[in-house]
Amino acid sequence: MPESSAPVRITPEVAAKVAHLARLDFEPDELVRMTAQLDGMLEHFADIDALDLSTVVPMTQAFPLVNVLRADVVQPCLDRDEVLASAPAAEDGRFRVPPIIGSE
Amino acid sequence: MSASPEPRLTASAIAASVRDGSRKAADIVEQHLAAIAAREPEIHAFNLVLADEARADAARIDAQVAAGDDPGPLAGVTVALKDNMCTRGIPTTCSSKILEGWRPPYDATVVSVLRDAGAIVVGKTNLDEFAMGSSTENSAFGPTRNPHDITRVPGGSSGGSAASVAAGFSQIGFGSDTGGSIRQPAALCGVVGVKPTYGYVSRYGLIAFASSLDQIGPFTNSVEDSALMLDVIGGHDPLDSTSIPQEHPSLREAIQQDVAGMRIGRITDLPEGADPDVVQRLEVAFDTLRAAGAKIVDVQVPAFTFGLTAYYLIAPAEASSNLARYDGVRYGMRVDAADTNAMYGATRAAGFGDEVKRRIMLGTYALSAGYYDAYYGKALKVRRLISDDFDRAYQNADALLTPTSPSVAFQFGAKGDNPLAMYLCDTYTIPSNLSGQPGMSVPFGTGAHGLPVGVQVLAGTLQEPTMFRVAAALERGTAR
């Protein structure tokens, strides 16, 4: 349990914004519970704040590869019927979705 | 201890006997299906048993042999595939409601390779949903139970595949390891489990959890079987940009060598938290290697202890992006709504379980504007520290030995409502995922309650031959 003097690392307002970014709907009490759990985790993860990372280069690759390229040659495509058969909704050879509203 | 219906044969022995006709693939499959029928209802290793398909595959292989055709190097070897590996036309669910019933239109590369080699897929195994967990309790379709004690977990996330091998349902199991999801269940189920160097095995068709950490690997009853599996499935895949474009030396040959003169590292600053019974077995393991002619050296990996934090910022971040595609548009579950945004929110709320949601939230937060540097950015630097520390350690040691899991298999519900308690299961396995280096768990006797204990062998990048040599020596020395 985080101590009362520990800084709150994630507020319900921020959690709500994060939930929207992630397109996850939560009931209000779920979101409260989730926020508390995340806050607890972030409190635990604060152990790395003690490290001096000022001169450390981030590691983004496990194995150092460069220039992996592919020849520009057509390969067989998937069968549209097989793919659309797995789709929740399809019409006219296309995926059907509810109206798209708002930018992005 | 295992429910295997026959004295244990190696996969190569099985394949050899099928290929020369002295054994029928059909008989092998029937034996495994019988084992499944007997204990699967209580163990629930599988999301889907492929009885008809396995029989058909076996018949085809036996026919090939009868006709004098080559059925492949793994002819008749039964395998169970973690249900996050795409199998064409066969439901692949990641043990999630959001993919329930989804049939991929393509095979994962590893699946194609195994089939081409004559392996017979007997089923898709249960896992923690989207490979997020250490107990298989997070499956949307019910947990898998440890064959050694069905009140206890088999570990996770690849609990189903580990249990399948331990219970004799299949000769081999395949899982994926992102933070320990092969090694930890292997330890808890008393089988061998290997995570190779990142890039050793193709990830094409492995449903992604954390792209820079995931690797496919085998569960087996012997070190030799694991060596054979990696020899078959390892290697470059042009469909995976992160796949290492090199030939790998034969691991089956490597295990012929002993460990005389090798330096085995004991990490003196390893995080505490391993139970005494586990620690005790590790000491016996060091003794075994010493007796086999190895030298034990002390090494330090100071950043090891920060692995958990770095992992639980990096993996969820990548996962939050990898799992965004589950939006109800093209495949999987959909909850209809008035517009697409509402559909996304409702679909993902209904389709994902709590642990998945938690990690998506954590990952999204760690990447979001204003928080990137404090969380994800920092974690990438910690990753560098860990990798550098390992590099230094491997200057003085050929391989390292640690516990795999801090404890033997725990009871269902033992970790309670606290996600952090569960995360600690991966304390010893995570750092090698972060460094992209290989690790394997070798069963090494029993601990509390007579339950299996595994010890973990770690080695440097592409040092699988070294790692397997040590594992083989441990296996030879183990008291069974």
Place this chain on the structure above:
Amino acid sequence: MSKYDGLPGEWELVVGLEVHVELATATKLFSASPNRFGDEPNTNIDPVTLGLPGALPVLNEQAVELAMRIGAALNCTIQPCTFHRKNYFYPDMPKAYQISQYDQPLNVDGFLDLPNGVRVGVERAHMEEDAGKSTHVGGSGGRVHGATYSLIDLNRAGVPLVEIVSRPDIRSADDARSYVNELRGILLAIGASDAKMEEGSMRVDANVSVHKPGTPLGTRCEIKNVNSVRSMGRAIEYEARRQIDLVEAGDVVRQQTRHWDETDGRTHTLRSKEDADDYRYFLEPDLVPLAPSAKWIARVTAALPMLPAARRARLADATGQPATSEAVTIVVERGQDDYVLAIAAAGGDAGRALVYVKEAFADSPNVTAADVAALTQMEVSGALTATQAKTVLAELVTNGGGDAKVIAAKHGFEAIDTSEIERFIDQALAEDPDAWQKFCSGDAKAMGALVGLVMKASRGKADGRAVTASLQQRRTDRS
């Protein structure tokens, strides 16, 4: 910097353009299904295009080649680069992220010179994948608003794009149009794209702001949904006026994305979500860095063909016409400049050839350079008048070639030499001395009467220009 004449007061328009270009590769950027326009929906798909679980991207070598060509042609530095994920939800984004380039793009710090001499900086030209296409059913005019559902076609998803971002160096709608046209010419010349705005293989977004020179730059708005060069110009002009009106009314320009509506001639805001812009960029873990070798970069740079600006300069040099003239611009645009030069090389007059080619050939000439060369010589020597030459040219085009002398003779076009022309002029002066007097006093119209007399007497065979030149010379000699 050219200033837009139409803006009121001292207002200056500042424009930066973001141009997305579809590359002319056979396959998509990260997978091997076809990169083709116009196929049946969802027939050019594979696990990567669909964003299926387990699919992984692999970078198309030819896409890199073409992207490097674009960078070289725009005078960029080509550098080692990485790919990032740009995360956002939209039904035509199969992975819910776009693989793009963020802080380390392939091409940086280039420029494009407009024909009028303005240099527009190119900040970057980076690689990224295209999204699919959504069509909206129900609602009016296929627009999102009021639609009852939408349909998604992923054929276009994964098509390789290069996004070319200019610096805000453009100061008029004309220059913006010029930039896009010039860029298009370059893309066609290097074979990187067919750059057709009407097919979507070139898309333009305009960042528009206004300010008074000497003051800081104004807040900019991004204008999207511009489907032709012409409508881009209109959109920029409208937006500039809209912003000026706002500021002059005491209001403030808000940074927004606005859609251009071609039918009502205005830009409109879309309803935007609060967090729409948090893309949570992070390095794409499924790809590895791209570091083209110095050798590859050198080869791409050396292999660049002559670009439109250089072609115009070369043609201007050969013909004596300005590089910015309509004839030079059009002939180069049509790719006919080599033909004009070939006519000159075959002994023809380059200046006349330029005119002939512009007038007579819409695209591919069907007459040999030698045949045209001969005709130009006949006109230049005075053997044919301009009008007569035109007639002969038309027949050459119809027949796909021929002998100009033979055709001229067939029409009865005889040469009239200079002394004959002088005789006809003497005759005309004698016939109409009044017109001559008026012409000498500066009445230009009077010359027309004299020329008319000469043409009548010569039965149309005198070269009007020669007659005019002679009359002017005689007038000069008299004074």
